[in-house]
Amino acid sequence: MSATLLNGRTLSATLKAELRADVQRFLDTYTYAPGLAIVRVEGDAASGFYSKALMKIAREVGVEARLELLPEQTAAQEFSALLSSLNQDPRVHGIIVQMPLPAHLPQDLVTNAIAPEKDIDGISPVSAGNLALGLPGFQPSTAAAVIEILKRNEIELTGKHVVVLGRSNVVGKPLALLLLQQNATVTICHSRTPDLASFTRQADVLVAAVGRARLVTAEMVRPGATVIDVGTNALPEGGMVGDVDFDGVQQVAGALTPVPGGVGPLTNALLMRQCVEAAWRQAEK
Numbered sequence: 459m460s461a462t463l464l465n466g467r468t469l470s471a472t473l474k475a476e477l478r479a480d481v482q483r484f485l486d487t488y489t490y491a492p493g494l495a496i497v498r499v500e501g502d503a504a505s506g507f508y509s510k511a512l513m514k515i516a517r518e519v520g521v522e523a524r525l526e527l528l529p530e531q532t533a534a535q536e537f538s539a540l541l542s543s544l545n546q547d548p549r550v551h552g553i554i555v556q557m558p559l560p561a562h563l564p565q566d567l568v569t570n571a572i573a574p575e576k577d578i579d580g581i582s583p584v585s586a587g588n589l590a591l592g593l594p595g596f597q598p599s600t601a602a603a604v605i606e607i608l609k610r611n612e613i614e615l616t617g618k619h620v621v622v623l624g625r626s627n628v629v630g631k632p633l634a635l636l637l638l639q640q641n642a643t644v645t646i647c648h649s650r651t652p653d654l655a656s657f658t659r660q661a662d663v664l665v666a667a668v669g670r671a672r673l674v675t676a677e678m679v680r681p682g683a684t685v686i687d688v689g690t691n692a693l694p695e696g697g698m699v700g701d702v703d704f705d706g707v708q709q710v711a712g713a714l715t716p717v718p719g720g721v722g723p724l725t726n727a728l729l730m731r732q733c734v735e736a737a738w739r740q741a742e743k
């Protein structure tokens with residue numbers, strides 16, 4: 459047996475086409491483009507790649523993006539000052555702060571400093587609270603991408619057992635909440651979970667968001683299950699693999715996302731969608 463590939467690139471192209479049309483409607487209505495600010499503190503190589511990818515997709519859909527690149531040593535005060543000026547800038551509708559940040563910048567200071575209406579990656583406590591309560595607000599784009607890929611491939615979630623590997627604030631935890639909203643039965647596993655395989659083998663849908671290359675092997679997957687690989691792990695020998703052993707797991711899974719070309723491209727498209735959504739909401743106020 460060989461799993462159906464869930465292609466994130468074609469899905470991302472579809473979303474981009476939808477977004478271009480939406481941005482055009484916005485431009486026809488308001489004469490200025492939706493604006494995005496990408497805030498990156500130097501130091502983490504992977505998020506450098508992510509910034510470039512976001513600039514590119516913004517250009518493709520017509521969002522006006524600017525990159526605020528700060529040196530690694532930036533003081534907390536300076537960082538807050540930048541965020542508060544972006545909060546007040548009427549041409550900036552969405553703000554994304556690239557994670558991870560250097561350890562000297564307190565996480566709560568940063569997340570609290572983003573105005574909730576501009577928090578398009580859903581990292582602030584207000585956004586997280588809205589998500590937990592089922593109120594409208596912005597969702598972390600990676601978690602939203604996982605839901606989108608399942609929905610657009612018509613993979614049923616109601617009543618299904620979804621096992622999420624990883625409990626981070628950007629992926630695992632918000633994803634579990636979104637899955638509950640979709641009426642799934644959700645199990646969250648993490649580094650202290652003993653005998654991971656005993657949980658993963660029960661999954662109708664298995665999501666890996668761990669950051670360990672090829673952690674999920676074929677024996678851990680129930681035959682026919684859907685497997686979503688969020689992991690992006692750079693290999694020492696070059697190249698990138700997911701948290702799933704693709705070659706082995708594709709023999710048993712019913713459907714599987716590749717890395718690259720799976721969740722990643724969709725994450726970027728969904729962040730852009732939330733930015734355009736933020737622009738509409740701010741313009742209509």
Ligand SMILES: NC(=O)C1=CN([C@@H]2O[C@H](COP(=O)(O)OP(=O)(O)OC[C@H]3O[C@@H](n4cnc5c(N)ncnc54)[C@H](OP(=O)(O)O)[C@@H]3O)[C@@H](O)[C@H]2O)C=CC1
Pocket residue numbers: 600623624625626627628629630647648649650651654667668669670673688689690691721722725
């Ligand atoms: N494609 C995309 O758009 C994105 C991809 N990513 C990728 O997704 C992966 C996860 O990212 P992120 O959530 O930020 O990572 P974090 O490092 O913040 O969280 C990893 C989670 O995995 C758990 N974990 C670690 N080792 C194991 C193990 N051996 N068994 C079970 N659970 C384990 C940790 O448990 P504990 O809490 O106990 O420490 C933690 O909850 C990374 O590869 C990252 O690069 C991230 C964001 C976007």
Ligand SMILES: Nc1nc(=O)c2c([nH]1)NC[C@@H]1CN(c3ccc(C(=O)N[C@@H](CCC(=O)O)C(=O)O)cc3)C=[N+]21
Pocket residue numbers: 504505508511554555556557558579581599600628690698717718719720721722723724725726
């Ligand atoms: N606030 C915040 N939100 C994030 O969502 C966030 C972040 N910070 N910091 C960095 C990580 C990383 N991340 C990725 C997004 C897309 C790809 C992606 O498009 N990957 C291509 C890889 C292309 C290639 O390298 O070949 C793919 O999977 O096909 C990867 C990684 C989001 N992150």
